[in-house]
Structure formats: C-alpha cells, structure tokens
Amino acid sequence: MDSNVTLIATATMGLEALVAREVKALGYENPIVENGKVEFEAPPEGIARSNMWLRTADRVKIKMAEFPVYSFEELFEQTKAVPWENFLPEDAEFPVTGRSVKSKLYSVPDCQAIVKKAVVERLKKTYKTSWFQENGPLYKIEIAIHKDTAVLTIDTTGQGLHKRGYRPLHNKAPLKETLAASLIMLTNWHPDRPFVDLFCGSGTIPIEAALIGQNIAPGFNRDFISESWHWLDQTIWNKARQEAEDLAKYDQPLDITGTDIDHKMIDLAVENTKEAGLFGSISFKQMQMSDFTTNEENGCIVSNPPYGERIGEKENVEALYKELGKTLRPYDTWSAYFITSNEKFEALYGKKATKKRKLYNGNIKTDYYQYWGKRPVKK
Structure with a gap:
C-alpha cells in the first residue's frame, strides 16, 4: 500500500493536546484534535512509528x-x-x-451484526467465495456511533499502548503507564535534573521518566496486532525498531529516585525496572515521605499520592498532605506535581498551585496540581 492512511490516536480526556504534540513530533502535520482522539494522515509506516513512539495515546486505529x-x-x-x-x-x-451514544441506532449488537454482514458481502465479490474461514491474521473492526455519525475503524495496536511490556506485576490500583508519561510530559523536567517520586508504588512514574529521559520508544519492548498484516511489510516494522534503537540515548546519565513506605512495592519496582531494561538507571528506597531531604537544586517531584477514596482513609490522607507540604517547603527551587481526587489538596498542602489541570485517572476525576519552583539562575 503506497497511499496515506487516516489514523486515529485515541486519548484519555484531557490529554488530547499532548497526543497531538507527539504526533507532530513524529512529523505528521495538521493533526485534528477532538474529544478523546487525535486524527492525522500518515503513510503506512506511520502505523508502526506511531505505535512505537506515542507515549500518551491509548491506541492507534485506521x-x-x-x-x-x-x-x-x-x-x-x-x-x-x-x-x-x-x-x-x-x-x-x-x-x-x-x-452507540445519543443515536437513533442504539442497539449495539444489531449495529455489530449489520457491519459484519456488510463487510462479508463486500469481500464475497472480491474473493469470489461465500464462506470465510477467518483463520488468518486478526483485524478488529469497530463501529462507533455518536449523535447519528458513524465511524468505522480497524485497531492496529492490540493490547492498549499502556502495556509497555515491563509491568507483569503491579500493585492493586496502578497508574496507567500512558497517564504516568503524561504527568511527566506536563512538567518542566529535563533529563539533566534530579527527579523524585515520593509514592512510587510499583515504579511506573520513575520508569516512564527514565524512558523519556533516555528517549527510549515506549513500544520498543512489545509487539502489535498489525505486525501480522500482509500489506504492512515486515521491513516497515524493522525500520521502526531500527529508528527507535538509533534515537535512544542509553548513555544519558539520570538522577531518578522512587521512594515508598511499603518494602513490597520497592521490591516490585526494582523487578519492573529490570523488565524495562533500565536496571541501574533508577534508585529505589523504602522510606516515609516525611524523611525526604536533598541538597540538590532545581529538581522535579511527580507523585500519585493516596487519595483517601476509601472509608476510614480520609483523615490519614489529609494528615499526609499536610505533612507533604511541610516536608517540601524548604525546597523552593524544586517543582512539585501531584495528581489527586481530593478537592481540599491545596488547603491541606498549605499552598495554592501555580497551575491546576483536570485529568482522569481511570474513572476517577482528578486534578493535577502543579507547583513551579524558582527559576534556575543562569550560570
């Protein structure tokens, strides 16, 4: 196939602009940003490259x-x-x-059956047969109807893009890798500055920071459903992997630390870091957040602290947020970023955020509180 395809990179609500920025960085011009998706034109190799490189998108569809x-x-x-x-x-x-949402054709099973039948009728003419074995490569078709507009797509990704291949084990309520990458990309962090996550859990935020810091393609460690498609030549995938290998900066030194109060989480984070091929790039420590101290300047803290959503946890979490504000107060050159559903966060932390952004963590409506540190003095 020589001609361009129209691709849709799906995104969590609130992250569409980030996905569009990544699409442009791949060299695909004029992406169209809509709720929950970014649409763009690309040659067939764009399927491989966007699956390989998009850190903040959920999946890529034709x-x-x-x-x-x-x-x-x-x-x-x-x-x-x-x-x-x-x-x-x-x-x-x-x-x-x-x-189907807000549409006259509200019966989803009927819509699916009709689309299936229509595709079969079309293919019967081409392949001069009335029966399809369906024992070859997988093409997942989706019919999405919204306000009486239908969109037909084929998924090119398979398992969602958040499945980077490094986290076979995780804690009960993990942060999706795509959201973790987004939180980092919404900061002012550069790989030559210190980076800390004070509630690192199974290590997702520090690992995503290391992948970003060394420019390692997030899809480098996994495969995709469209790799088995006959018209998407294997050389396209080989080239995409070679490009990822060539652009990675494995020798970029990093100062990334993850801490957690739970030693089991620290063990898990270390294992996941090994799976990601990043062993030695990140330091993990079991410690209480209130024990954090540093002599370094202009660092960046990104954390997903407990929200206190469960009954009986609220008081503990509120005390934790107060302690967090007190612990970080001396470090005015550091920038700090926290995602939480707790609407009293600023009052408890003791400081109004420089900027606040609405995001969804799964189905939980959260705010991303951004505290910018003093600008580094130019040497």
Missing part, C-alpha cells in the same frame, strides 16, 4: 469511513461501500465491536 446514519439500511449500504478488500485478506479474522 479510520475506514465516517458518515451520517439514521437507519440500519444506511449503515449496511455505507459499510458495504468501504474498500475492505484493500486491507483484509481472504483468511482475515475480523470480529466487530461497537458502541
């Missing part, structure tokens, strides 16, 4: 068609008009999933 739809008949005809044969081989396995 947009096959978009059209207004008010009846099942229209859905069938419009779907059948799409050139599926350009993408799906005769042995393709092509399950259809769906969702």
Whole structure:
C-alpha cells in the first residue's frame, strides 16, 4: 500500500493536546484534535512509528469511513461501500465491536451484526467465495456511533499502548503507564535534573521518566496486532525498531529516585525496572515521605499520592498532605506535581498551585496540581 492512511490516536480526556504534540513530533502535520482522539494522515509506516513512539495515546486505529446514519439500511449500504478488500485478506479474522451514544441506532449488537454482514458481502465479490474461514491474521473492526455519525475503524495496536511490556506485576490500583508519561510530559523536567517520586508504588512514574529521559520508544519492548498484516511489510516494522534503537540515548546519565513506605512495592519496582531494561538507571528506597531531604537544586517531584477514596482513609490522607507540604517547603527551587481526587489538596498542602489541570485517572476525576519552583539562575 503506497497511499496515506487516516489514523486515529485515541486519548484519555484531557490529554488530547499532548497526543497531538507527539504526533507532530513524529512529523505528521495538521493533526485534528477532538474529544478523546487525535486524527492525522500518515503513510503506512506511520502505523508502526506511531505505535512505537506515542507515549500518551491509548491506541492507534485506521479510520475506514465516517458518515451520517439514521437507519440500519444506511449503515449496511455505507459499510458495504468501504474498500475492505484493500486491507483484509481472504483468511482475515475480523470480529466487530461497537458502541452507540445519543443515536437513533442504539442497539449495539444489531449495529455489530449489520457491519459484519456488510463487510462479508463486500469481500464475497472480491474473493469470489461465500464462506470465510477467518483463520488468518486478526483485524478488529469497530463501529462507533455518536449523535447519528458513524465511524468505522480497524485497531492496529492490540493490547492498549499502556502495556509497555515491563509491568507483569503491579500493585492493586496502578497508574496507567500512558497517564504516568503524561504527568511527566506536563512538567518542566529535563533529563539533566534530579527527579523524585515520593509514592512510587510499583515504579511506573520513575520508569516512564527514565524512558523519556533516555528517549527510549515506549513500544520498543512489545509487539502489535498489525505486525501480522500482509500489506504492512515486515521491513516497515524493522525500520521502526531500527529508528527507535538509533534515537535512544542509553548513555544519558539520570538522577531518578522512587521512594515508598511499603518494602513490597520497592521490591516490585526494582523487578519492573529490570523488565524495562533500565536496571541501574533508577534508585529505589523504602522510606516515609516525611524523611525526604536533598541538597540538590532545581529538581522535579511527580507523585500519585493516596487519595483517601476509601472509608476510614480520609483523615490519614489529609494528615499526609499536610505533612507533604511541610516536608517540601524548604525546597523552593524544586517543582512539585501531584495528581489527586481530593478537592481540599491545596488547603491541606498549605499552598495554592501555580497551575491546576483536570485529568482522569481511570474513572476517577482528578486534578493535577502543579507547583513551579524558582527559576534556575543562569550560570
């Protein structure tokens, strides 16, 4: 396939602008930013490169068609008009999933069945057969209808992009890797400055910081559903991996520390760091947040502290936030960033944030409190 494809990088609400910034950094111009997604044009190798490099997106899909739809008949005809044969081989396995919001066609199972039938009818003509074995590569088709506009896509990612391949083990409520990377990319941190996470859990934030600091592609350690597609030549994937290898700065020195009160979490974080191939790049310590001290200047703290969502935890968490404010007060050249759903955070921490940003951690509505340190003195 020589012509461009239209790609959709899906994103958590509030992170679309970051995803668009990453798309532009890959060299794909004029991305269109909408709620929960960023749309852009790219040559076929863009499928491999965007899966390899997008740190903050959830997945990458090929947009096959978009059209207004008010009846099942229209859905069938419009779907059948799409050139599926350009993408799906005769042995393709092509399950259809769906969702429908604020639309006349609200029965998702019916929408899925109609799309499936329309694709089959289209492929029957091309492949001159009435039966498809579906025992070849997987092409996951999705029909998404919103306010009577249908969008048909094929997923190129497989397991979500947050599955970097380094975290087989994690704590009960882990922060998604994509969100952790976003939190870091919303800071003023540079790899030549110290970086600390005071509530590191299984190490996700420090690991994502190290990947960013050494410019290691987040998808380097895993595979993708579209690697088995016949029209996406294996050389495209080889080139994307070679590019990732060439651009990595493995010798960039890093000063990254993760601390947690729970020694089991520290053991887990160390294991995950080994899995990520970053052993030795990050220091982990079991300690209380209130024991944090440093002689360094202009560092950056990024943390996902406990929120106190469970009954009985609230008082402990409020005391913790007060202690956190007291502990960090002496370090006025440091910038500190905290994500929490606790709306009283600023009052408890004892300082108004320089900037606040609404983000979702899974289904939890949170704020990202950003405290900028004094600017470093230019030498």
